[in-house]
Every structure is written in C-alpha cells, then in structure tokens.
Amino acid sequence: VRNHLRGGAVVLVGGERRPEAENRIREAFDLRDVVWVSLGEHASSAPAQAPILRPEVRLVFILIKLAGHQHVEDVARFAREAGKPLVRVPAGYNPEQLAAQALTQVAHQLHPAHG
Numbered sequence: 001v002r003n004h005l006r007g008g009a010v011v012l013v014g015g016e017r018r019p020e021a022e023n024r025i026r027e028a029f030d031l032r033d034v035v036w037v038s039l040g041e042h043a044s045s046a047p048a049q050a051p052i053l054r055p056e057v058r059l060v061f062i063l064i065k066l067a068g069h070q071h072v073e074d075v076a077r078f079a080r081e082a083g084k085p086l087v088r089v090p091a092g093y094n095p096e097q098l099a100a101q102a103l104t105q106v107a108h109q110l111h112p113a114h115g
Contacts, residue, residue: 001099002029004110009033009056011084012093013048013075014063021093028095032056039067045074052078059106060086061098085109 009032010025017036025034035051052060052075060079064072072088079086085106089098102110 001102001110003112005029005031005058007032008058009035009054011035011037011048011051011054011057011060012063013037013039013061013067013071014089015066015093025093025095025098028099039071041068045071045078048075049078052082052084057082057084059102060084061089061093061101062086063089063093065091 007030010029012022012025012034014037016038022034022036025031033056035054035057037048037051039045039048048071051057060075062072062075067075076086085102087098087102087105089101091097
C-alpha cells in the first residue's frame with residue numbers, strides 16, 4: 001500500500017479531523033497530503049467531491065461508522081466517477097487498519113507510484 005501511495009495524497013471521509021492521526025497516516029504511507037473531510041450527519045456530501053477529484057489523490061478511505069449512510073453512497077459515487085479506489089473502513093483509522101482494508105478491498109487496483 002505504501003508503494004502505491006508514496007508521494008501522493010489520500011482522502012479520509014468521516015469523523016472529526018485528528019491532526020495527530022493525519023500525521024501518522026502521512027508518515028506511514030510516505031504521503032504528500034492527507035485530506036480529512038468531516039461531514040455533519042445531515043450535511044451535504046458535496047465538500048468531499050473536490051478533494052477526491054484532485055489528481056494527486058490515489059485512494060479514498062471512508063470511515064463507515066463515522067459517516068452517514070448517504071455520505072457513504074455519495075463518496076462511493078464520487079470515487080467511482082473520479083476513477084479512484086475506495087476503501088470502506090469498518091473501524092478505526094490507524095495506518096495498519098487502513099493498509100489491511102486497502103489490501104483486502106482494492107489490492108487489484110494498487111500499482112507502484114511513479115516518480
């Protein structure tokens with residue numbers, strides 16, 4: 001997973017932004033950026049779309065227990081339309097859990113980063 005993500009960015013949707021967790025994720029995957037999108041329970045999913053469309057984004061994680069059902073559906077659509085792999089994370093967001101879920105769900109879509 002690190003080889004695929006190195007030098008790029010990921011989008012993490014759901015829950016409240018945690019800078020210390022962002023830093024751990026950035027370091028673990030050697031990322032340029034982690035974009036954490038917090039969405040209110042009854043708020044629009046639209047704020048997640050622009051970050052997903054960024055060209056440097058290589059993977060989208062959605063924290064399914066920390067995002068509303070409609071957000072999960074919308075983010076899945078945004079990722080599909082952008083051609084980005086989507087990983088549904090059932091619990092937690094430490095780098096080991098994110099990597100394990102990515103390997104389980106989208107390993108066939110992961111390729112080594114170029115450059």
